[in-house]
Amino acid sequence: MDTRVVDHPLAAARLSTMRDARTGSAEFRSALQELTLMLIYEATRDAEVVTEPIHTPVARTDGYRLANPPLLVPVLRAGLGMADQAHRLIPEAQMGFVGLARDEETLLPTPYLESLPEDLSGRSVFVLDPMLATGGSMVYTISLLTGRGARDVTAICMLAAPEGLQKMEDSGLPVRVVTASVDERLNESGFIVPGLGDAGDREYGSV
Numbered sequence: 382m383d384t385r386v387v388d389h390p391l392a393a394a395r396l397s398t399m400r401d402a403r404t405g406s407a408e409f410r411s412a413l414q415e416l417t418l419m420l421i422y423e424a425t426r427d428a429e430v431v432t433e434p435i436h437t438p439v440a441r442t443d444g445y446r447l448a449n450p451p452l453l454v455p456v457l458r459a460g461l462g463m464a465d466q467a468h469r470l471i472p473e474a475q476m477g478f479v480g481l482a483r484d485e486e487t488l489l490p491t492p493y494l495e496s497l498p499e500d501l502s503g504r505s506v507f508v509l510d511p512m513l514a515t516g517g518s519m520v521y522t523i524s525l526l527t528g529r530g531a532r533d534v535t536a537i538c539m540l541a542a543p544e545g546l547q548k549m550e551d552s553g554l555p556v557r558v559v560t561a562s563v564d565e566r567l568n569e570s571g572f573i574v575p576g577l578g579d580a581g582d583r584e585y586g587s588v
């Protein structure tokens with residue numbers, strides 16, 4: 382499985398803001414949006430483009446646009462904080478939604494929302510979720526997508542745990558990962574270490 386870690390001083394600075402326990406919700410959401418910009422930028426680096434002629438005020442030249450804009454799929458709640466920024470970068474993208482809450486005891490995802498196009502064959506899909514911990518939520522989401530025909534899926538995460546990456550690899554699902562960091566491990570409660578805590582709670586408050 383292709384795992385791309387965006388290694389850049391600006392990405393490290395935003396991630397440090399998100400990790401810092403003193404960072405409040407508003408600042409956390411801003412850093413999440415800014416880091417989303419960097420991860421989407423990297424995730425689209427090799428995207429196919431269509432070339433078409435344009436006219437500047439001075440001359441004719443080549444213009445470019447994405448040949449196959451991805452479907453954006455934020456995983457609620459925490460992925461919602463990445464959705465607007467990703468959409469600003471790829472305004473022509475369609476957006477679907479998946480809602481999952483991890484059971485704190487079993488660590489298994491409980492689904493509560495699925496709003497996706499019926500047929501995803503031939504479409505590329507970007508799944509937006511800041512946290513890849515056990516990988517259960519991401520594997521569940523990607524299975525929904527492949528069940529609808531998707532074969533080109535990118536998981537865009539702020540942080541990934543080695544355990545979650547291994548689970549994705551073992552699943553054999555057609556996915557690549559773009560992340561700002563592969564952290565050390567999961568703790569006994571299934572939280573990423575050093576991590577940043579509960580991403581959804583830090584964005585929106587605990588429920």
Ligand SMILES: O=P(O)(O)OC[C@H]1O[C@H](OP(=O)(O)OP(=O)(O)O)[C@H](O)[C@@H]1O
Nearest residue numbers: 458459482483512514515516517518581
């Ligand atoms: O890899 P996993 O072990 O499945 O954990 C990762 C999931 O946990 C978080 O969501 P959470 O269940 O806390 O829901 P929330 O976004 O509503 O807070 C996170 O946003 C992922 O979806």
Ligand SMILES: O=c1cc[nH]c(=O)[nH]1
Nearest residue numbers: 514572573578579580
């Ligand atoms: O560390 C973690 C693990 C799962 N979900 C989170 O929000 N944080």
Ligand SMILES: [Mg+2]
Nearest residue numbers: 579580581582
């Ligand atoms: Mg949460």
